[in-house]
Amino acid sequence: MSKKLKIAILGFGNAARAFAKILEKERFNILLNYDTAIVTTGIVTGSHGALYNPLGLHLDSITEHYDKTGSLNRPIQMTSMELCEKGDYDILIEATPLNIKTGQPATDHIRAALKRGKHVITANKGPIAWYFKELNELAKANNCKFFYETTVMDGTPVFNLVNDTLKMCTVTAVDGILNTTTNYILEELEQGKEYSDIITEGTKIGFIEADPAMDVEGYDAAAKLTALLNVLMDAGITPNDIDRTGIENITYDDIVKAKEDNKVIKLICHGDKNSAFVKPTLVDKSDLTANIDGTSSMVQITTDYMGKLSIIEHNPDLVQTGYGIFSDLVRVIEKN
Numbered sequence: 001m002s003k004k005l006k007i008a009i010l011g012f013g014n015a016a017r018a019f020a021k022i023l024e025k026e027r028f029n030i031l032l033n034y035d036t037a038i039v040t041t042g043i044v045t046g047s048h049g050a051l052y053n054p055l056g057l058h059l060d061s062i063t064e065h066y067d068k069t070g071s072l073n074r075p076i077q078m079t080s081m082e083l084c085e086k087g088d089y090d091i092l093i094e095a096t097p098l099n100i101k102t103g104q105p106a107t108d109h110i111r112a113a114l115k116r117g118k119h120v121i122t123a124n125k126g127p128i129a130w131y132f133k134e135l136n137e138l139a140k141a142n143n144c145k146f147f148y149e150t151t152v153m154d155g156t157p158v159f160n161l162v163n164d165t166l167k168m169c170t171v172t173a174v175d176g177i178l179n180t181t182t183n184y185i186l187e188e189l190e191q192g193k194e195y196s197d198i199i200t201e202g203t204k205i206g207f208i209e210a211d212p213a214m215d216v217e218g219y220d221a222a223a224k225l226t227a228l229l230n231v232l233m234d235a236g237i238t239p240n241d242i243d244r245t246g247i248e249n250i251t252y253d254d255i256v257k258a259k260e261d262n263k264v265i266k267l268i269c270h271g272d273k274n275s276a277f278v279k280p281t282l283v284d285k286s287d288l289t290a291n292i293d294g295t296s297s298m299v300q301i302t303t304d305y306m307g308k309l310s311i312i313e314h315n316p317d318l319v320q321t322g323y324g325i326f327s328d329l330v331r332v333i334e335k336n
Helices: 014-034 059-069 080-086 106-115 125-141 159-165 180-190 195-204 219-233 252-260 318-335
Strands: 003-010 036-044 050-052 091-094 119-122 171-177 263-272 276-284 297-303 307-313
Touching: 003 014, 003 080, 003 318, 014 036, 014 059, 014 318, 036 080, 080 106, 091 106, 091 318, 106 119, 106 125, 119 125, 119 318, 125 219, 159 219, 171 219, 180 195, 180 252, 180 263, 219 263, 219 276, 252 263
Parallel strands: 003 036, 003 091, 091 119
Antiparallel strands: 036 050, 171 263, 171 297, 263 276, 297 307
16 A cells, blocks of 8 residues: 655645646656655635645646636635644645745744644745744654745755755855846846836736835845755844845946946845845856846855855746745655
């Protein structure tokens, strides 16, 4: 008899559905390679109700229906905490919308699952930025796996790279360009467009969030940097500890002046044992960082034995985000 692992999904937005499609595509391979059947028992959304069946839901048809209609088919009333605290599952997948300033309610979801001895995969960076040490210790105390690869650079293996392949290396610094929206805005400013027009157009095409301050003022980058420092350097900090400056005051003239000096302006993240900041920075055009544009992002990890390693994610889409969740699921299966 094959092993069964039951999963419950909180949030069914783009990332969760991208994950669901990969899972359905690879379901047979998981069974073949790991002798494990994955059963989805519950899905809870913020505004479209929930589905729950301890015997299993038809994930493929649910995903197809949601893609067509934007809603679940014949949903029931069940809250996210009810599923966390009472649902039948082995792995909780936390993919609810981000509250970048508190990490809630995602943190409470994760706490509830870990206290029950359930494994957790989160695509939500909030809990890693605000409560990582507590949650990680709770996972260890309850013998649970707690994975979060998707939280910083979609499915790009940053945390797994360090944990699995840089054995006994000490990370001494983290640098990078972690927010792609600011890349877009700075590039549009360089074309002579007005800031307000860029925000309006970017929001209309879905590239800028309804509240652009999260990106423009550096909150998103600060949360991602905090997550990296907490996991890779055991920093024990929150986003409030990051010296944060956004790009809201960068002008076309600033960009032209930088160009005349053979430089570009990028929203750079940096953290080491002495300082952590997010701020617009003049970067020489010959530097690798200067060429991270569009929706691409990069993180550079400095270590004692391996020096500086650069990881670039080139223009990702939702497939990479879904794969990040999926790769964490495979890690749980391998270690279960």
